[in-house]
Structure formats: C-alpha cells, structure tokens
Amino acid sequence: MGAGHAHKLYRGGHSPVHALPAHCKLLAVLGFVLVVVSTPREAVWAFGLYAVLLGAVAAVARIPAGFLLKRLLIEIPFVAFAVLMPFVVPGEHTEVVGISLSVPGLWGAWNILAKGTLGVAASVILASTTELRSLLLGLQRLRLPSLLVQIASFMLRYGDVIADEMRRMSIARRSRGFEARGVRHWGVLGKSAGALFIRSYERGERVHLAMVSRGYTGTMPVLDEVRATRAQWSAAAVLPVTALAVCLLGWTL
Amino acid sequence: MHVPDGFINAPVSVAAGVAAAGAVAVSLRGARRELGGTPSQLPGADRTAPLAGLVAAFVFAVQMLNFPVAAGTSGHLLGGALAAILVGPFTGVLCMAVVLLMQGILFADGGLTALGVNITVMGVVTVLVAYGLFRGLVKVLPRTRRSVTAASFVAALVSVPASAAAFTLVYAIGGLTEVPVGSVLTAMVGVHVLIGIGEAVITMLTVGAVIAVRPDLVYGARGLTTRLKLRVGGELVDAPAAQPAPLAARSPRRLWLGGLVTSLVLAGFVSFYASASPDGLEKVASDKGFDKSVEEHAAAGSPLADYGVEDIDNTRLSGGLAGVIGVGATVAVGSGVLYVVRRRRDTAGDERTPAQSSV
Amino acid sequence: MTASDAVSPSLNVRGLAYAYPDGHQALFGVDLTVGRGERVALLGPNGAGKTTLVLHLNGILTGGVGSVAVAGLPVDRRNLAEIRRRVGIVFQDPDDQLFMPTVREDVAFGPASAGMRGAELEARVMTALDRVGMADFADRPPHHLSFGQRRRVAVATVLAMEPEILVLDEPSSNLDPASRRELADVLRSLDVTVLMVTHDLPYALELCPRAVILSGGVIAADGTTQALLGDDELMRTHRLELPFGFDPRSVTIGA
Numbered sequence: 001m002g003a004g005h006a007h008k009l010y011r012g013g014h015s016p017v018h019a020l021p022a023h024c025k026l027l028a029v030l031g032f033v034l035v036v037v038s039t040p041r042e043a044v045w046a047f048g049l050y051a052v053l054l055g056a057v058a059a060v061a062r063i064p065a066g067f068l069l070k071r072l073l074i075e076i077p078f079v080a081f082a083v084l085m086p087f088v089v090p091g092e093h094t095e096v097v098g099i100s101l102s103v104p105g106l107w108g109a110w111n112i113l114a115k116g117t118l119g120v121a122a123s124v125i126l127a128s129t130t131e132l133r134s135l136l137l138g139l140q141r142l143r144l145p146s147l148l149v150q151i152a153s154f155m156l157r158y159g160d161v162i163a164d165e166m167r168r169m170s171i172a173r174r175s176r177g178f179e180a181r182g183v184r185h186w187g188v189l190g191k192s193a194g195a196l197f198i199r200s201y202e203r204g205e206r207v208h209l210a211m212v213s214r215g216y217t218g219t220m221p222v223l224d225e226v227r228a229t230r231a232q233w234s235a236a237a238v239l240p241v242t243a244l245a246v247c248l249l250g251w252t253l
Numbered sequence: 254m255h256v257p258d259g260f261i262n263a264p265v266s267v268a269a270g271v272a273a274a275g276a277v278a279v280s281l282r283g284a285r286r287e288l289g290g291t292p293s294q295l296p297g298a299d300r301t302a303p304l305a306g307l308v309a310a311f312v313f314a315v316q317m318l319n320f321p322v323a324a325g326t327s328g329h330l331l332g333g334a335l336a337a338i339l340v341g342p343f344t345g346v347l348c349m350a351v352v353l354l355m356q357g358i359l360f361a362d363g364g365l366t367a368l369g370v371n372i373t374v375m376g377v378v379t380v381l382v383a384y385g386l387f388r389g390l391v392k393v394l395p396r397t398r399r400s401v402t403a404a405s406f407v408a409a410l411v412s413v414p415a416s417a418a419a420f421t422l423v424y425a426i427g428g429l430t431e432v433p434v435g436s437v438l439t440a441m442v443g444v445h446v447l448i449g450i451g452e453a454v455i456t457m458l459t460v461g462a463v464i465a466v467r468p469d470l471v472y473g474a475r476g477l478t479t480r481l482k483l484r485v486g487g488e489l490v491d492a493p494a495a496q497p498a499p500l501a502a503r504s505p506r507r508l509w510l511g512g513l514v515t516s517l518v519l520a521g522f523v524s525f526y527a528s529a530s531p532d533g534l535e536k537v538a539s540d541k542g543f544d545k546s547v548e549e550h551a552a553a554g555s556p557l558a559d560y561g562v563e564d565i566d567n568t569r570l571s572g573g574l575a576g577v578i579g580v581g582a583t584v585a586v587g588s589g590v591l592y593v594v595r596r597r598r599d600t601a602g603d604e605r606t607p608a609q610s611s612v
Numbered sequence: 613m614t615a616s617d618a619v620s621p622s623l624n625v626r627g628l629a630y631a632y633p634d635g636h637q638a639l640f641g642v643d644l645t646v647g648r649g650e651r652v653a654l655l656g657p658n659g660a661g662k663t664t665l666v667l668h669l670n671g672i673l674t675g676g677v678g679s680v681a682v683a684g685l686p687v688d689r690r691n692l693a694e695i696r697r698r699v700g701i702v703f704q705d706p707d708d709q710l711f712m713p714t715v716r717e718d719v720a721f722g723p724a725s726a727g728m729r730g731a732e733l734e735a736r737v738m739t740a741l742d743r744v745g746m747a748d749f750a751d752r753p754p755h756h757l758s759f760g761q762r763r764r765v766a767v768a769t770v771l772a773m774e775p776e777i778l779v780l781d782e783p784s785s786n787l788d789p790a791s792r793r794e795l796a797d798v799l800r801s802l803d804v805t806v807l808m809v810t811h812d813l814p815y816a817l818e819l820c821p822r823a824v825i826l827s828g829g830v831i832a833a834d835g836t837t838q839a840l841l842g843d844d845e846l847m848r849t850h851r852l853e854l855p856f857g858f859d860p861r862s863v864t865i866g867a
Contacts, residue, residue: 009359026358033365037259074362078257089432111429115259116364123361133713135358147281147302152351153713154306155313160755161707162307162314180321183454190458193315193330197308197339197459198467204307206708208300213670213701214722214773215693218299221724303711 011128016235017061018129021228022138024236029126031240035247036118041111043250047118053242054121061129071124075116082109082116132156137226150220154207162200169195255356256371256420258364265427270369276377277350283343287472301344308340309348313355320455331448333379333416334387334409335456339463341472342384349376370423378419383412387473401474402461409456413449417441620684621647622777622805623669629829630664630676638664639676640829646777648683651799651806653816653837656826657851662809665826666779669807670699683776697726700770701779706762710754715746715765718754722773740772741765744798760791764798777805784812813841813854817863825850838863 012018017025032050039046058068089105130138136156140149169192173180180189208216228236261269281301288304312332319329332352337345350372356362363371387408394400421441425434464471623646631637638661646652656662667673668680671687680687682698700722703709712718719737728736741747744764754762763783770778783799784792792815799806799819810816816823816837823837827850833840840846841860847853854860 030365033258037366038263071361074360075257077255078260085432088436105432108429108432112257112260116257119258119364119366120361123358123365127359127361132359133717136713139358145278145281148277148347148351148354150302151306151309151347152355154303154711155309155351155355157711157713157753157755158307158310158707159313162310163317166314166318180319182321186320186454187458189318189320190455191462193318193455193459194462194466196315197311197335197463198470200307200311200314201304201340201470203705203708204304205300206703206705207303207307207711209667209672210701210703210709211303211711211721212672213696213699213703214769215696215725216721217693217725220302221721 009127010131011063011067013062013129015061015129017057017125020232020236021141021226022130022134023141023226024228024232025126025130026135026138026142028236028239029122031237032122032243033119035240035243036122037115039115039247039250041107041114043253044110046246046250047114049246050118050243051121053239053246054118054125057239058121058125061125063125063128067128068121068124071128072117072120075120078112078116082112085109085112134226137222140222141226146219153220158200158203158207161203162196165199166192166196255353255363256367256374258366260364260429261367261370261423262427262429265423266366266370268369269373269423273350273369273372273377276346276373280343280346280350284341284347287341287344304340305344305347305351308336308344309351312336312348312352315459316352320451330455330459331375331379331413331452333376334383334405334412334452335459337380337384337412338387338405338408338456338460338473339471342380344472345380345384346376349380370420374416374420374423379412379416382415383408384473386411391474398461398464398468398474401464401471402457405460405473406453406457410449410453413452414442414445417445620681621645622650622683623807624679624681624684625665625668626679626681628665628668628676628678628680630668630673638829639668641678642826642829642831644824644831644834646805646807649803649805650822651808651820653820653823654807654809654826655811655813655816655823655840655850655852656832660826660850661829662826663781666701666781666807666809669777669779670696670701693726697722697773698776699779700773700775700777702763702766702770702781702783704782704785706759706766707754709766709769710762713753714750715741715752715754715757716750718765719750719769719772722769726773736772736774740768743771743802744768745794758791760787760794763787763791763795767795767798771802771804775804777807778802780806780808780810782810782812783808784810784815813852813860814858817841817860825852 036047036050039050058065085108086101086105089102089108091102091104093100094103094106095101127135133153136149136153139152140146173188173192178185178188180186284305285299285301288300312335315330315332315335317329333345333349336348339345340348353363353371353376354368357365357368357371387404390404390407391401394404418438418441421434421438424437428434428437460471464474468474623644625642625644628639628642629637630639642661642665654662654665664673668676668687669682671680671689671692674687674689682695685691685694685698687695710718712721716737719740720733723733723736738747738750741750744767746761746765746768749757749761749765754765757765767778767780767783780799783795787795796815796819799808806820808816808820820837823835823840824831825833825840825846832850833843833846838860841854
C-alpha cells in the first residue's frame with residue numbers, strides 16, 4: 001500500500017481487457033463482486049468456478065499468476081481473523097487431525113476467505129489493467145461527484161511528490177546519524193510528519209494559485225469523453241453475467 | 254481493519270453505503286467553508302479540490318511512515334484524528350473517504366461492496382469522534398498550546414477504539430459469520446486500544462510540530478493564537494482581544510450537551526450489544542447448537558440466510574431491523590447535529606463550531 | 613478594446629500600492645510599462661514585493677490602490693477570465709504548476725477552461741509543446757520528467773493560452789547548466805512579451821535587454837540590463853550581487 005508504488009499497480013498491455021473503457025470495467029467488477037457476495041457459501045463448487053472465471057480474465061489480460069498472487073497478500077489481516085474462527089465460534093465441533101474445530105466456525109472462515117479473496121482478485125485485475133487516470137475518468141463517468149474525483153486525482157498526482165519529500169526527509173535524518181529504532185525516536189518522526197503536513201498544505205495553496213492563474217472556475221474540463229460501444233459493454237458484461245448464472249445455479253442446486 | 258467483501262451482509266452494507274454517501278455529501282459542502290473558499294466572490298476561488306487533494310495525499314503518504322516500536326515491529330498512522338484536527342472534520346471525512354476509495358479500487362485494500370462500511374467506520378466515525386473530543390477538551394482546558402497537544406492525544410487515543418467499536422456494531426447487525434459479538438468487541442477494542450496509544454502519541458507529536466511552526470494551519474486550534482500578550486512592568490498580561498469575539502464566548506453549550514447525550518446513547522447502544530448478545534448467543538448455542546446449523550442450511554433460500562447461530566426466524570428479522578434502525582438512527586443523529594451546527598453558523602456568520610456528534 | 617490593442621503596451625502598471633490583510637504593506641506605488649514584444653527582467657532583493665507584484669498582474673491579489681492593465685484591458689473582477697488568459701504566469705516550482713495527471717492534459721487545462729475542445733484544442737496543445745521541444749512527452753505523467761523538462765512543460769502550459777505576456781518566476785532556479793541553456797533558447801525563440809523575475813543576474817543579462825529593480829515596494833531603477841548591472845553603487849544599495857568573476861561590461865550582447 002502506498003502512493004510511492006502507485007505506478008507499479010498498472011501493468012501496461014494491449015489485451016482486450018486493457019482496451020475496455022474504465023467505467024465498463026468498474027461496473028463489471030462491482031457486479032461480479034456483488035454476485036460473489038450473494039452466493040451461498042455452501043456452494044463450494046460455485047466459488048471454484050468464480051476463481052476459474054477470474055483466472056480466464058487474467059489470462060486474457062496476460063497478467064502473470066505470480067503478480068496476481070503477490071497482490072492478494074493485502075488480505076492477510078482478515079485471513080488471520082478467518083483462521084481464528086474455527087477455534088472461537090461456538091456450535092457443533094468436529095475433529096480434524098486431533099484438533100477440535102467448530103463447524104460453523106469453519107464455514108465462517110471459508111466464507112470470508114472465498115468471498116474476500118475473489119473480491120481482492122477482481123479488484124487487482126481491474127487495477128492492473130486500467131491506468132489510474134482512466135479509472136478516475138471512469139468514476140467520473142459513473143457520476144461520482146466531480147469534486148470528489150478532483151480530490152482523488154490531486155491525491156494521486158501529488159502522492160508521489162509527497163512520498164518523495166518524505167523520503168528526502170528520511171535521507172536527511174539518516175545523513176545526520178539518526179536512525180529510528182524505537183519509541184524513543186517518535187518525537188523526531190512526529191516532527192517530520194508535521195513538517196510534511198505543512199509542506200503539503202502550502203503546496204496545495206500554491207497549486208490553487210497556479211490553477212486560478214490558468215482560468216480554473218471550479219470544474220475540471222473533461223477532455224476526452226470516453227464512450228463505450230455496445231460491443232464493449234457486452235464484452236465487459238461477460239464476467240458478471242456468467243458469474244450470475246453460476247450464482248443462480250448455486251441457489252437452486 | 255479494511256473490511257473485505259463478503260464480511261457484512263447486503264442490507265447493512267447498503268445502509269452503511271448510504272450513510273457514507275450522506276456524510277461525504279455533507280462534507281463536500283462543509284469542506285468549502287473550512288478551506289476558506291469564497292466561490293461567490295471570485296471565479297475559481299474554491300480551494301477545496303487542491304487543498305483537500307493535497308491533504309489526502311499527505312494522509313496517504315503518512316500512512317506509509319513507519320514508526321518502529323521494538324524488535325523489528327512497527328506501527329503506522331491511520332490518520333483520521335490527525336486529519337480532523339489539522340484541517341477540520343468535513344475535510345477530514347473527505348480525505349479519509351478518498352483515501353479509502355483509492356485503497357479499495359487501486360490496492361484492493363477493503364472490498365468494493367464494503368466501501369460504505371469502511372468509509373463509515375474508519376472515516377466518519379474516527380473523524381467525528383476525534384474532532385468532537387478534541388474541540389470539547391480544547392474548550393475545557395486552559396488556552397495553551399500544551400492543551401492542544403494533550404487534547405489531540407486524547408482525541409486520537411479514543412478515536413481508534415471508537416472506530417473498532419463501530420466496526421463491532423456493524424458486525425453485530427450485519428456480520429455474516431458466527432463469532433460471538435462479545436468476543437469480537439473484546440478482541441477489536443482490545444487490540445485497537447493498543448493501536449490507539451500509538452496513534453495518539455504520533456498524532457500528538459505531529460500536531461505539536463505543526464502548531465509550533467504554523468499554528469494558523471491547525472484548524473482545530475484556530476482562535477487560540479489571537480490573544481496577544483503585553484509586557485507591563487515585567488508581567489505578561491493579556492492584550493485587549495484583537496478580534497471582537499473570543500472563542501469562549503461562542504461556546505455553543507446546547508450543542509455540546511446534545512453531542513454528549515448522543516455519545517452516551519450510542520455508547521449504550523454498543524454496550525447493549527456487547528453485553529446482551531453473547532449471553533443470548535451462548536444460550537442458544539448450548540440449548541440447541543446442533544439443530545441450529547441444520548435449520549440454517551435449510552433456510553438458505555434467501556440472501557439473508559447466512560446470518561448466524563441465533564434463532565433464525567427471529568434474529569434475521571430483528572438483525573435486519575436493528576441494522577436499518579441502527580444505521581438510520583446514526584444518520585438521523587448525525588444530520589441532526591449537523592443541521593444545528595449549520596443553523597448556528599448561519600446565524601453567527603463566521604463562527605466556526607465543530608460538528609461534535611460522536612456518531 | 614481590439615482597436616486599442618495594437619497601440620497599448622502589453623503591461624501598464626500605475627501607482628500600485630498594496631497591503632496584505634495582516635497590515636504588512638508590500639507595494640508602495642509601482643509604475644511599470646512593458647511594451648509589446650519586450651523582454652524585461654524584474655530584479656530585487658528578497659522581500660522587495662516581486663511576488664506581490666506578479667500576483668497583481670492576473671488579479672489574484674486585488675483591492676489595493678492603483679491600476680494594472682494588460683494590453684489595454686484593466687485588471688478587474690469583470691474581465692478576470694480574459695486577463696488570466698492574457699497573462700501567463702510560470703511559477704517557480706513546476707510541480708505546483710503541473711497538477712494534471714499527464715503532460716497533455718496539463719497543457720490543455722488552460723485553453724479547455726476557456727471552453728476550447730476537440731481538434732482545435734489538440735492542435736493548440738501540440739503547438740505549445742513543440743515550442744518548448746517537449747512534444748514527444750505529451751502522454752507522460754509530469755512526475756516522470758526531469759526537473760528541466762518539467763520547467764519547460766510548465767512554460768508550455770502557459771503558452772497554450774497564447775498569452776499577451778509571459779511572467780516567469782525564477783525560471784532558472786534548480787536547473788543544471790544544460791537545462792538552463794535549453795530554457796534560454798526556448799525563451800529567446802518566443803515572440804511574446806516576457807517579464808522575468810529572477811535572482812540569476814547573468815541569465816537576466818543574457819535574455820533581457822531591459823531590467824527594472826523593485827526595492828522597498830517601488831521601482832528603484834529602470835534601464836538596460838547591462839547598465840544596471842554595471843552600476844556598482846546601485847547594485848549594492850539593493851542587495852544585488854553578481855557571481856564571482858562575472859563582469860557585465862565585458863559581455864557582448866547578441867540580439
């Protein structure tokens with residue numbers, strides 16, 4: 001997690017997935033995740049099919065499996081939560097290799113792991129096939145308030161600049177023999193964070209001046225309005241619609 | 254603490270989404286005032302986008318700043334309390350919401366369907382609790398810089414477990430897993446009290462550093478620096494207030510009372526769940542733990558069926574209702590407080606009153 | 613207005629005085645005229661009011677005494693949009709100036725804010741990038757460029773608005789010698805009026821035939837750059853110092 005690595009999120013390419021307009025992909029991922037979330041957890045095979053579906057999308061987008069798996073690590077805190085569940089949840093217990101585990105706990109853990117992982121994987125595929133800028137334009141196209149999109153776009157533009165400033169301050173600290181080792185050194189780090197805030201805020205004021213100087217009137221001009229063709233919409237719809245079919249099967253079987 | 258997909262059920266996710274959207278909408282308007290935009294006077298004078306964007310970038314960056322604790326472990330800032338104190342509650346909510354949105358979409362940190370939950374729990378609750386406490390303490394404590402740093406310590410300290418409690422509340426209403434609410438509350442709040450201590454120290458140090466250099470930039474402490482001192486016969490005395498309205502005179506007592514009552518009610522709400530549910534759960538579990546899960550599977554015909562260990566018919570209904578009522582109440586209380594704040598602002602012109610509902 | 617355009621100077625400042633809201637007065641009656649196509653260096657010690665003056669030129673600061681007119685058009689609230697198109701300010705830190713995600717969008721921001729769209733906008737953007745030699749970088753994010761490249765793109769963002777006058781704040785700061793020279797080549801090739809705020813006196817001498825010294829909130833001297841820089845007494849009074857071993861009298865200025 002971190003703005004400094006923002007450019008590593010996106011894997012450039014010319015696959016059909018890359019070519020889809022961002023707002024189609026956003027809606028497709030959202031639809032897919034909604035379907036996954038509303039699938040009964042007992043339909044274990046359905047989650048397998050979802051994973052296969054995502055794998056197919058990743059293959060079409062030529063995202064290497066290693067890349068995808070590494071990005072899944074973000075989920076770890078909740079995996080820990082899930083691992084605990086078979087031990088703490090009351091209810092019927094079962095013996096697995098001599099350890100007494102709660103059955104509802106196991107189901108709960110499975111539920112979190114399966115749905116959470118699929119959600120993360122879908123988001124990772126979205127982020128690795130869509131440029132930051134197009135994602136923001138996609139959000140704008142999906143009627144997210146324009147001010148919010150502007151804030152997000154400034155955040156991404158200056159995330160690197162501020163992370164760089166932070167890195168420079170850290171180098172300056174270390175060059176003078178300071179190494180943060182424990183709680184005793186928090187004072188210095190806190191001061192750095194304070195200085196970073198002041199720099200960020202003042203930069204915000206200067207950016208505002210620069211914008212006003214070039215005729216900013218409160219709205220960002222949208223330059224290239226991306227429109228999706230019917231074919232593109234249908235292509236994007238493949239994922240959620242197939243998933244929906246699986247989900248319906250899951251409910252009926 | 255980013256909640257992934259599939260953790261909270263659909264109705265509660267939707268309700269939290271509505272609450273988050275409402276909070277963001279209110280903040281979009283409120284932030285304009287906090288950041289000193291005067292849209293009516295000049296074209297383009299609205300500073301919200303660049304300033305809030307830069308502050309969001311700061312929060313984003315500072316979340317990467319590692320604070321070593323000991324033996325190779327380290328913590329980092331969550332930033333909600335810090336943002337609230339430095340730039341005000343509305344801008345704070347906006348920045349946190351944008352950070353969470355970007356984390357969800359770009360880093361898959363927090364599920365897309367859980368975005369509303371995440372924004373409500375980690376953005377809105379943290380910011381409002383921290384800011385409410387902070388303003389309250391600043392009003393009560395003597396008007397010095399040390400009070401400001403002390404207040405920011407307490408505000409950040411409480412905001413993190415408060416957020417954990419809010420998470421537990423959401424979980425109690427709409428959790429899709431069977432961990433007893435009592436254990437979740439104990440674990441979440443326990444862990445987050447520890448995290449809160451770290452957050453509090455860092456927030457205090459950061460606010461202290463900012464206030465030492467640019468006290469005017471600390472939104473929550475505006476008005477503290479207006480009083481000048483005069484040296485009269487070797488003694489420092491207060492200069493006549495440069496600004497006609499000193500902060501103390503504008504203290505909106507009624508609003509404070511309201512905020513307090515709100516916090517109490519909500520605290521009661523949380524503890525009701527914490528104390529009542531585990532008993533209920535354990536009882537049910539011991540009474541009929543076995544047929545329970547069978548019953549549950551049989552009932553798996555509706556999207557809400559995953560609910561849990563408790564007596565299904567009953568609980569699904571009450572759980573869902575509680576969800577709607579709980580979130581509805583939160584929204585109502587929040588907007589009520591905001592309404593009062595606004596009305597007071599309108600009548601008092603430039604007056605800056607905090608939105609200190611501890612929702 | 614259009615009729616007077618041909619004869620009125622690019623910039624006409626008359627009796628400009630300004631105090632900040634906190635009471636600190638920065639300008640005490642500035643008179644400055646910059647003719648069309650001139651390149652003028654604005655010199656002065658720190659705190660002389662240079663930035664304050666610059667922020668008056670496009671109406672970011674207003675409310676003092678005196679008047680500012682750009683190509684005959686007075687700077688006031690009614691025609692701010694037009695003024696901001698005519699006055700292109702290049703700020704000191706290009707990271708402040710380049711706030712959009714890609715170079716192309718950033719250069720397009722000004723004209724697009726004025727309502728331009730489509731092929732016309734695209735042509736305008738590419739022309740501006742061409743003039744600073746950055747056309748190949750249109751789709752790059754600004755933070756992937758070198759500092760010198762960012763400064764040149766910053767100039768392009770302003771050129772895209774086809775300004776009457778280009779105002780540069782410390783254009784040579786933080787540039788390595790090669791970037792500094794490249795920027796000088798770019799600036800020399802432009803046929804717009806230039807007002808350059810700088811502490812880099814050799815740069816001023818190289819680029820601007822005329823210089824003015826702003827000191828204590830008024831224009832303290834106005835003349836050819838070579839004459840001003842050669843006047844030791846004047847330089848000392850206004851805390852201006854030439855780099856070691858640099859003698860402005862020995863420099864031959866090519867046109």
